[in-house]
Amino acid sequence: MTSSERPRRRGRPTAPLLSQEKITRAAVELIEIRGYTALTMAALARQLGVAPSALYNHVSSKRQLLLWLQDHVNQEIDCSDFGARPWDAALESWARSYREAYARHALLVPVIAVTPIAGSPHTVAMYEKVAAGLRAGGWPDDQVMDVVVAVESFVLGSALDAAAPDDIFDVPGDQAPVLAAVVGARVGRDTARAAFDLGLATVLAGLRDRLKALGT
């Protein structure tokens, strides 16, 4: 693998142009500037000043690249409150940070939701921290992952919603009068944020009650 296969005939081997880190960084840059539709292997190669086929010496497929991106994004999620503050406060700041990260990477959501985490070191580290925080907070082992997955489902759904246009529910008032009325009643607000705040507060309140009930 690492093949230090001898003299290499006396000249030092020229350093490779590419690496996982360089490729990931270039992909992130590309996405931030031009969006996910611009993330093609050809565009990525172009950004790196290299032929498209050269990428395949370092990454096995585009899907693999997306998994690298996932781990990179997960690295930015702040879970430092676990262990430092009560489990529910930590869960809240984690959820907010999590949503924010994936609101900018909505197209990653369907990929990450179904991909085993084992190959993604930062992702594993994140879950370890969250699980430890919940356990320390008093959650029984057999419910910890249910709590994590439930909150995560809400967060990822909210991240998708955050990418939606503001007028997504606009509709001619005559065919859906109640809908038109309740949609109209929230004009001017940051609607996606309001829904997320309401939902998160609701989930946290419900979880606190549930844990309390477990104790009695």
Next chain:
Amino acid sequence: MTSSERPRRRGRPTAPLLSQEKITRAAVELIEIRGYTALTMAALARQLGVAPSALYNHVSSKRQLLLWLQDHVNQEIDCSDFGARPWDAALESWARSYREAYARHALLVPVIAVTPIAGSPHTVAMYEKVAAGLRAGGWPDDQVMDVVVAVESFVLGSALDAAAPDDIFDVPGDQAPVLAAVVGARVGRDTARAAFDLGLATVLAGLRDRLKALGT
């Protein structure tokens, strides 16, 4: 093709081979049998016994086709409890039916989350019913959509999670001992279902409390 090519001048025009309904039905069939990756315009045309380019006389793009599919899937969501039972019971059965429908159409989730509903009649009808049910249950107009979107976010996130493999959180125990322990503590269960049930019960409990608090 079948071209009963008759007078065609004074004869009634031959009925077109395609229609929105036929195309949608064929697409659903294709997806159910071979999955979303098999849904290409070429495969769809093949299924309908027609040239790929013929599709574009009826549907403007593949994205438009996905929107038809969305409306078709939404039509299967059961929201009949709204108006017939208390708002929280109706919300629960709606959420369960909603998740089930999209667990089978996970690849549609990122599309529907960002697409205006106006062009989708069944979708509009669904939201109208849900909004009316919540309003009748006592929710103030300016919070109805927040509740709907919050629950919907959780539901769609859970639908994605339902498509995940069971071993998604499996990890070598030495590098993440707590995670390995809590993941191991739920073996044998339908993990996605357990997380959804816990989350849904939590959300509903939280919403009931919130509405009660509003009343006082």
Next chain:
DNA sequence: ACCTGAACACCGTTCAAGT
């Protein structure tokens, strides 16, 4: 009006050839 067949620009990926 609605279909066919050829064509286009693009996609991810493979592979022989070079160093």
Next chain:
DNA sequence: ACCTGAACACCGTTCAAGT
């Protein structure tokens, strides 16, 4: 070991031509 350039199979979509 790692890169280039040519090639492949496929994708969604367009369009002139037929009826």
